[in-house]
Amino acid sequence: MTRQTRTTLTRRGFGTLIAASAATLATPGLLRANTNGRLLVVGGGFGGASAARFARINYPDVSVTLVEPQTSFVTCPYGNLILGGRKQLSDITHSYDGLRARGVQVIHDRAQEIDAEGHRVTLAGGDVLDYDKLILSPGIALRWNAIEGYDEAASEVFPHAWWGGDGSQITTLRAQLEALPEGGVVGMAIPDNPFRCPPGPYERISMIAHHLKQANPTAKILAFDSKDGFAKQGLFQDAWEELYGDMIEWIPASQDGRIMRVDTENKLFVSEFGEEHHVDLGNVIPPQYAAGIARDAGLANDSGWVPVNPRSFEAEAARDIHVIGDANVGAPMPKSGYIANSTAKTAVTAALAEISGRPAWDDPVYFNTCYSHAGEDYGISVAAIFRPTDDGFEATPDSGGVSPSGPLSEMSRNRRLEARYADAWYASITDDMFS
Amino acid sequence: MRTRLLLPTTLALAMAAWPAVAQPDGPMLAEACAGCHGQAGAGQGAISDLRGYDRDAFLLVWAEFAADERPATIMNRIARGYTEADVEALADFFSSLE
Structure with missing residues (x-):
């Protein structure tokens, strides 16, 4: 495929997205033909929520499931303003309803274990989710x-x-x-x-x-x-x-x-x-390291963080698992919400390139x-x-x-x-x- | 006016540090802007609306940011991080939005 064709395809995709965004909001996701591949996102923070939303908007034929234990998300950014008396907890708490309305299947449970070989994730509640591609954005654990x-x-x-x-x-x-x-x-x-x-x-x-x-x-x-x-x-x-x-x-x-x-x-x-x-x-x-699920799956190195391919965020240690956000080895990029958001989108294009036929963004720029x-x-x-x-x-x-x-x-x-x-x-x- | 449209030397040098890419992906580059400038450049609070930005004006303003020729808090620092081709792709994208 030539470069020209690529770009055209990409732009058409985004044009459609913008024109259709209002309609998308109103369309119940479950009515969509989600038959062309399964993207599983583990972790509903800056990386995971951004990835799920970006995937839902740009890859309408791919089913998107998000697993997150908390039923609403409290941001770390702006938490300090609560200490300063300038914000209340409700100001920094966000609902997953917007993602649901876009057609993301949101499951509030804790992802317990990854079977990388079998392409399966077991949840604490006992459910087992099969995936074609996994976006893992589990955040940190405290040591x-x-x-x-x-x-x-x-x-x-x-x-x-x-x-x-x-x-x-x-x-x-x-x-x-x-x-x-x-x-x-x-x-x-x-x-x-x-x-x-x-x-x-x-x-x-x-x-x-x-x-x-x-x-x-x-x-x-x-x-x-x-x-x-x-x-x-x-x-x-x-x-x-x-x-x-x-x-x-x-x-x-x-x-x-x-x-x-x-x-x-x-x-x-x-x-x-x-x-x-x-x-x-x-x-x-x-001190911190990658959340337990990433370390337990053998994705982390001795530092406790997960080495990834810098263009696709695929873990060096496992195929089809893209690790974004604070859990990966990203230096000199900071472990920040903006980097998690920015890299999430590149990771999704890489993860879904094969499934969707839309090329990965292979000359990415990450922004913080x-x-x-x-x-x-x-x-x-x-x-x-x-x-x-x-x-x-x-x-x-x-x-x-x-x-x-x-x-x-x-x-x-x-x-x-x-x-x-x-x-x-x-x-x-x-x-x-x-x- | 013509001369101001030329990229300042500092920017050209910064850009030369990166291999030229024929056609950067404007919409993907613009995804990063959404973190401050809102969805599809729609603006947010005190941050400006970029939808329908005149293409030439976008290039001019960007070059002025990069050269510290325009008052800025942060866009001057950001502008210097992108190649000429990147900026053209961004200008194409934002000028095309309504």
């Missing part, structure tokens, strides 16, 4: 006890709030923040790379400070970090100084910032060199923007454009990067605009997943 004493039970006392789940982690952290004694100490433990949402901990510091500045201005935030640098560091540190004075102390690994043990009973963080820090409130973001709120009307961003290489991913030279730095007196318009664009990003990306 319990990687920090001594930090297990699931400890996370009830020192919340991680690093997955959306049913929203209870983030609302618990918010409640603890409101109950913080006057002048109390908030301790945060932040992991080394790679981990989900690289700027997330620092936006969280900002939003906690934003709350405390009004509610508890003599409180302190001690941010213990297992590394010596972080995403948008200069911008965050400028904002902290400008907005929150000396409320925030960031302690890098080189200054004994690595937390090795926590004691929830005595409310202690214990550092690498044995220093004990008493905290009134502890937020522990532990991460906005963070450092305060009221104070948005900052990092953007990057990535492309596949022979054995991984590469940021496009001389592009992307972070918002310009400078004193707030000169940058206030830029910060205000980026805060508004961040809100629009949130609305757009969640539309691209769930509408």
